[in-house]
Structures are given as C-alpha cells and as structure tokens.
Amino acid sequence: MEQLANGEAWRYTVGLLERVSSPGYCAKSSKQDVPRRDRLLHSSPTEKSGSNLASRIEILERCSRSDIVMYWIDPASGRIEGLVDVTELHDAERQREHALRLLSHDMRSPQASIVALVETERERGTLDLKPVRDVMERIERYARRSLTLADDFVQLARAESQVYTFESTSLAELAIAASDEVWPQAHAKRIQIDTTFEGDQMGWINANRSLMMRALVNVLNNAVKYSPPDTRIVCAIALDEATPPRVICSIRDEGDGITHEDQVNLFEPFRRFHASERPEVGGVGLGMAFVKTVVMRHGGDIHVESEPGKGTTLKMSLPARDAPV
Ligand SMILES: Nc1ncnc2c1ncn2[C@@H]1O[C@H](COP(=O)(O)OP(=O)(O)OP(=O)(O)O)[C@@H](O)[C@H]1O
Ligand SMILES: [Mg+2]
Incomplete structure (x- = not known):
C-alpha cells in the first residue's frame, strides 16, 4: 500500500497475464481486458522502490472510474502489473474505525458512569426507599443494556472487518x-x-x-x-x-x-x-x-x-x- 502526499492511497498489484498479449498494452477503459480481480496477486510495494512507484503514478492518467486504474505488462516476466486506487476504500476503513472507537469509548463511558453511580448509591444505603430503589434499578438496567448493545455491536463490526490472525x-x-x-x-x-x-x-x-x-x-x-x-x-x-x-x-x-x-x-x-x-x-x-x-x-x-x-x-x-x- 502506498500513501501519497496528496492523501491518495494506491495498492500495487501483480497478476498473471492471460488475455492481454502485447507488451506495453494499457487497458484504458476496456473492461473485458481487465483481469479478474481474484486473479490478481498482491505484492508489497517495497518490491519496487517507493520513488519509482510515485513517478509512475505521476505519469498515469486515470483510465476509468473502475478499481483498476492502470495496468501494464512487464515484458521480462510476462506478468501484468497494475495500480489500484484504494483511496476511497482507505477513507471508508478509517471512518469505520473512527466510528467504532467513538461507540466503544465515548458513547460507552456515560453509560458506565450511570452504572457506577447507582452502585455507589446502593453501597451508601441511599436507595433504601423502595420507590427510589425501583427507579434506580430500572435506570441501571437500561444503562447496562445499552452498554451490552455497544459492546456487541463493536464486536460484530470488528469480527466482520478486522484482519484475522490464525x-x-x-x-x-x-x-x-x-x-x-x-x-x-x-x-x-x-x-x-x-x-x-x-x-x-x-x-x-x-x-x-x-x-x-x-x-x-x-x-x-x-x-x-x-x-x-x-x-x-x-x-x-x-x-x-x-x-x-x-x-x-x-x-x-x-x-x-x-x-x-x-x-x-x-x-x-x-x-x-x-x-x-x-x-x-x-x-x-x-x-x-x-x-x-x-x-x-x-x-x-x-x-x-x-x-x-x-x-x-x-x-x-x-x-x-x-x-x-
Ligand atoms: N439454542 C436456542 N434455542 C432457542 N432459541 C434460540 C437458540 N439460539 C438462538 N435462539 C433464538 O434466536 C434469537 C437470536 O439469537 P442471538 O444469540 O442472536 O440473540 P440473543 O441471544 O437474543 O441476544 P444476544 O445478542 O445477547 O446473544 C434469540 O433471541 C432466540 O430467540
Ligand atoms: Mg445469544
């Protein structure tokens, strides 16, 4: 993944070429020549030096709004190489992580404070009057429920999106x-x-x-x-x-x-x-x-x-x- 100074993110990809045969061919916007994405193998951008990649990007013209912005053939290996614009994907991932942090911390802490306050008052014996105790218990139940909801939601979102280590x-x-x-x-x-x-x-x-x-x-x-x-x-x-x-x-x-x-x-x-x-x-x-x-x-x-x-x-x-x- 390459993050440029202008905030754009690019992923460098390498894939085996099957359909395009002439070296130097650029796919412009002809979709049928774009290799299927599941055939693309990701390779680390460090395989090419960062400056090399950056200078290539400078000369690139966006071919289309498709994911694969540009690709070319490396005549030596016969492999197809490409640059994928993942700026929007990156931004979306950052926003999701931001929203999850907000939910799991900022929105959680007032609820946790409510639960802690009710527990403190119970220990101090100020909830002995039944009507007060009943109301406080309900408040505590609702606060605990929203805590569980926030925790479970964050857990599910992370299980869907995080990179798993096995x-x-x-x-x-x-x-x-x-x-x-x-x-x-x-x-x-x-x-x-x-x-x-x-x-x-x-x-x-x-x-x-x-x-x-x-x-x-x-x-x-x-x-x-x-x-x-x-x-x-x-x-x-x-x-x-x-x-x-x-x-x-x-x-x-x-x-x-x-x-x-x-x-x-x-x-x-x-x-x-x-x-x-x-x-x-x-x-x-x-x-x-x-x-x-x-x-x-x-x-x-x-x-x-x-x-x-x-x-x-x-x-x-x-x-x-x-x-x-
Ligand atoms: N073993 C089971 N026997 C009977 N009903 C079940 C069983 N497992 C799940 N259910 C039904 O499926 C629903 C969904 O299960 P799910 O675990 O997603 O939610 P939940 O247990 O209600 O809440 P939580 O998010 O705390 O797990 C349950 O509310 C219940 O009605
Ligand atoms: Mg359940």
Missing part, C-alpha cells in the same frame, strides 16, 4: 473453555453441559482463538438461556474425513426450539424470537450474527436444526488441520 487450535479445548465460561448460568438452572470427542478427536483447526472462543460461548449461552432447568446440553466434536477433512462441532440442547420460519432469519442481526413469551431472558440479538461471521471468516459454515419444544442443534463445520507435532 494459530493452530484444538476446537475441543476451546469448547471445554467455553463450557467453563457459561458454567455459572448453567449451574443456576441445573443444566448439565457435556463435551464429547468422537475417537479422542481434539478437532485441530487454524483459528483466531479469542474470536472462535467468543462464538462458542455465544452458542452455549443461547443453549442455556433458551432451555428449561434440569436439562442437558451436549457439545460434540467429530472429524468428517471428507476431502479436505472438516472438524464438526455440534451443540445440542433440549430447550424451546426455533420454528422453521424463524430459523431462516436466525443469523440476521437484531432478530429475537422469544422476546414476547420469555421477556425475562435478556439479549440484544447480535450473538448469532457474530457466530456466523466468525465461522464464515474461518472458511467454515454453520446451520441449525430445531423443533419448537424439543430443542436446537447448531452445527459448525470448519476446515481441519493436522495436529501439531
């Missing part, structure tokens, strides 16, 4: 850690969470651990929230020996279930299906959208099987990798 991870170990995290809520309802590994399968995948962990916690949290007391949740890890192999993680509960019509919208943000019959169950409606985003960004997929009144199974399938030696 490391070799056992999905089985993550599932155990996620079960531990939801244990207090499960215990309060006497719900048992069992984790099973088919054939000692530890489910090795390449994962961004904290995002995948949060995704598993979200699914388990839902299983606990939408299940009656004294039921069981089973989290099973297995290996599908397809080519290429996949790790399958299914989380099954014996809870309220989801109707077939609602299942279609389960992964849409802000969709909640039990809010009217179960108003006591809190939530924002962003948990499953986050799960789907994270699973997809790991090259996986997720689907739901559910029967109202009988329970729900969330099944995730992720590309498997060899166990580390």
